[in-house]
Amino acid sequence: MDKRKFLKTTILASTGIAAAPSLVLSSCNSSEKKEKTTPEINEKDVKKETSSSSPLFSLPPLVYGYDAFTDVIDAQTMEIHHSKHHQGYVNKLNKALKDTPVSGNTIEDILKNEALPIQVRNNGGGHFNHSLYWDILTPGGAMSDTLKAAIVKSFNSIEAFKEELATAGKKRFGSGWAWLCQSADKNLFITSTPNQDNPLMHVADKQGHPILGIDVWEHAYYLKYQNKRGEYLQNIINKINWTKVEDRMI
Template sequence: MAFEQIKLPYAEDALEPYIDAQTMNLHYIKHHAGYTAKLNDAVKGTALEGMSIEDIFKNVSKHPAVVRNNGGGFYNHNLYWQIMSPKGGELKGNVVEAIKKKWGNFDAFKAEFSQAAAGVFGSGWAWLIVKDGELLITQTPNQDNPLMDVASVQGVPVLGIDVWEHAYYLKYQNRRPEYIEAFYNVINWEKVNELYELAIR
C-alpha cells in the first residue's frame, strides 16, 4: 500500500495571519506532495514496500538517502499539519502539565523550544519528544526526525516545527524568530496531547 499524504485538515488560508495561504499552498501541494511521491517511487519494488514508515525509520541508516530524505519529509509534514489548527494556541491537556512540571512554567519551555528552532543551522526541525516517559527538546537537520536511528536524540515526536525556509520565507523572509513566535498561535494542543498520551503508554 502506497504512502499517502494526509488531507489538509483546514483551508489553506485558515492559519492566517500567522501562516499565509500562499506558503500553505506551496508547502502542501508542492513540497509535501513531492516528498510523498518520491518516497513511493523509492520503495516500489524493494523490500521496503509495504513496511510502515516507522519501521523504515528504525534502520534508515541502512537505506538509500532518497528514502531517508523523502521518508522524513513525508512523515514530518503529515505530523506538522495535524499539530496546527485555526483554533490553536489554547493550552490544554496533560502534556501542558507535564511541560510545566519539567520546565517550571510554560514560558521557560517556550523559550527553550524557540531557541532550539531558531538555532537550527540551515534547514531542519525542532521537536518536543517523549523519551523513556520524559519530555525533551531536540533538533534534527534536513528532513530527519527523532524516530530515525540516525538521530542524535531518539524518541517519539509530539510537537515539531519546520524551519526550512519554504515554511516561512514568503511571509517572514529571513525573520525566522517571528515565524517561530507566530507558530504558538496555531499549535493544536489537543492533538499534541493526544500524541503525548499515546507516547507515554
C-alpha cells in the same frame, strides 16, 4: 473382392491398429510433459511476496483551508508547501520504496530501520515530518492541565518551554526541524534535526517519540517572514493545537 484388394485393405487396418497405441502414448507423454513444466503455485510464497512489498503512501488532505491562519502563514505559502513540497516527498518516497523495499508497514516503522537508503530517509522523513506539522496546526485546542503539568515538570514553566522550543528552531543551522518528544521513560524533551531527519531515526542526536514538530525550512515561512525565522517561530507556536500534541503522547 479380388485377392490384391483384400490384402491392401487388411494391411491398412493392421497399420491403423498398431499406430493407435502409439498415438495414445504420445498424447499421454505430451500431457505429462506439459504438467511437469507448469510451475506449482505455493501459497506460502505468494503470501511472502505480498507481505514483503512496501506500502504506498499518499498526501494527507488538510482539514482546514490554506487560508486558515493568514495572520501567521499566508495562503500561498501553505498551498505550495502542502501541494508541491509535501506531495513531492510522497511521490519520491513511493518510488524509493519500490526500487529498494524497506521493512515496516507504517512510515514510523520504516524510519526506525537502522540502515535507511538515503532516498527513503530523506523522503520518508519529509512525509512523516510534514504530516505531523499539518496535524498540530489544526485550528483550536488549548493546553489541558495534564499537558501543562508534564511541560512544567520537564521545563519548569510554560514560558520556558516555549522559549526553548523557539531557540531550538532558531539555532538549527540551515534547514531542519524543532521537536518536542517523549523519551523512553515518557519524559518530555526538546531537540532539533537537520534536513528531513527526525528523532525516530537512528541518525538523530537524540532519539525519541515526536509529538510536535515545527518546520524551519525557508519554504515554510519565507514569503511572509523572509529571514526572520525567530518571528515565524514565536507566531507559529501560538497556533499549535495542544490537544493534537497531547493525543500523540504515549
